[in-house]
Amino acid sequence: MSPADPNNPNEAARLTQQLLDQGFTKRQVAAMLGRDASLVSQFFTKGKGAAFVDALRQVVRAVRGGERDTEALAGIAGENVVRRRTRTGQKARVRGKDVVGTPGESMAGRAGRQAIRSGASHLAPVVHATGRAGGRLAFTVRMRADQYVYSAGSDRDSGGLRRGFVPRADGTEERTYGSASTGGFDAAEWSRRVAAHHGDVTEAMRTWLVDTGRAVPEADILYLEVRAWIPPS
Structure with a gap:
């Protein structure tokens, strides 16, 4: 592959640079992507990285939303790495999720403690895009068990x-609401819920939990994950 033009970086390099400008290192960016730091360097020197653009875009969005936890950011990236194609046009056997847009494809986003404080606003585009595409949603929520x-x-x-929950040693529990097997939730409806809360996905979820009798009024969400997909035709 020919050397990249330093005056005209590709999208992967441009997004990575935004993360570097936010104080992250190339090694940390590589860890988020589940790759070696040398590959991240090649975004700049050899123009590589096309398969990681969607993941990097979601990570940048999460950082802008206030997320700084590298483990949470790695989870976001891991759910949005687009699988490369083989020479025959088939998707290569690489772990990861595709960006929602066509039947059978999916995307996901996560928000840890820091992003939760700002409403996990970086998750709103996931909800809205899936709603426009006529897709479905599922959620994972972590709160104190007594809430x-x-x-x-x-x-x-x-x-x-029945097995969609994870008890944790710190007294919190993760519970899953919706799944592909149960049909999930109407993303268009949730898009309206999020819009009604001015893009605050955390508050939209907390309100739903309280209004449906699943959580106490003083419930405090500590972690939130959104999974989105378009059902096959």
Whole structure:
């Protein structure tokens, strides 16, 4: 591959530079992508990185939304790495999720403690884009165990997902709401919910949990994940 033009960086290099400008190192960016730092350097020197543009774009969006936790950012990146194509046009067997847009494809976003404080606004585009595409959503929420109204695994909490919860040593629990197997939630409806809360995805989810009787009024979300997909035709 010919050397990249330093005066005209590709999209992967441009997005990576935004992360470097935010104080992250190339090694940290590489860890977020699950790759070696030498590959990130090649975004600048050899013009590589096209397969990581969507992941980098989501990470940059999360950082702008206030997320600084590298583990959470790695989770965001890992869910949005676009699989490369083989010579025959088939998707290569590389772990990762595709960006939502066509039937069968998906995307995801996560918000840790820091981004939660600002409403996890970087997740709003995931919700809105999926709503416009007629897709479905699923959520994972972490709160203190005593802030959930129903016991873990209860049908009244998340019907059809009896094993969709994870108890943690710090007294919190992660619970999953919706899945591809149960059909998930209408993304268009959730897009309206998020819009009604001015892009604050955290508050939209907290309000839904309280209004549906799943959480106490003083519930405090500590972690939030959104998974989006377009059902196959």
